[in-house]
Amino acid sequence: MDSANNQELSPKLSPDLSKATPPVAGATAAAPPTSAPAKAVPPGAKPAPKAAGAVVESAPDPPVNKMRRRIVWAAVVGFLATCFLMFLRFFLPRTIFEPASTFRIGSPSDYALGVDTKWQQQYRIWVTKTSDRLFVIYARCTHLGCTPDWKASENKFKCPCHGSGYDSEGINFEGPAPRPMDRAHVELDPEGQIRVDIARLYDWPKGESSDFDQPGAYISL
Ligand code: FES
Secondary structure, three states, X not given: OHHHHHHHHHHHHHHHHHHHOOOOOXXXXXXXXXXXXXXXXXXXXXXXXXXXXXXXXXXXXXXXXXXXXXXXXXHHHHHXXXXXXXXXXXXXXXXXXXXXXXXXXOOHHHOOOEEEOOOHHHHOEEEEEOOOEEEEEEOOOOOOOOOOEEEOOOOEEEOOOOOOEEOOOOOEEEOOOOOOOOEEEEEEOOOOOEEEEEEEEEOOOOOOOOOOOOOOOOEEO
């Protein structure tokens, strides 16, 4: 009865007893459990979710990636800054700043008889004084617009472009120039100074009457 009971109970008790029982000398040691072989992941399958609380350490970016990222950001910021400046420029007035067309050039007594070229560079004019008049010639050739040179030794203006010649009063006499050079408006202001306005010109068109004797085309001396 007792032996039968022991045989019946032994299968249930054997797992626990096998742990408690020391290995018998001479018996071969059981092979340690090996990890299960990794299952092949079928293509397209989602990776298995990570266990909650697991710490994932990502590898630091290589220096090449950092540099590439900086270059991309610099290009983006530069592009946006340029767009912003162009946007601001849209609201600024588009004004061309030119020298004033009206200016003062001193009093008639400041000029000697003949041609004075001291304002040529600044205002593109010459001042011509005769015995009874003072007038201002606008220094533009009537052929194609070049600026002639004053040749004091020859007492004439000579255009360097195509050779037109003008006398000391700007009247054409040689070359392809079709008519005399224009004259600018002149007047004396309350202080006795000559005021010139190069936006108001007097001309002498070919075959027509001259405007050179009109009031404002000269100052009587
Ligand atoms: S532009 Fe003066 S001669 Fe032609």
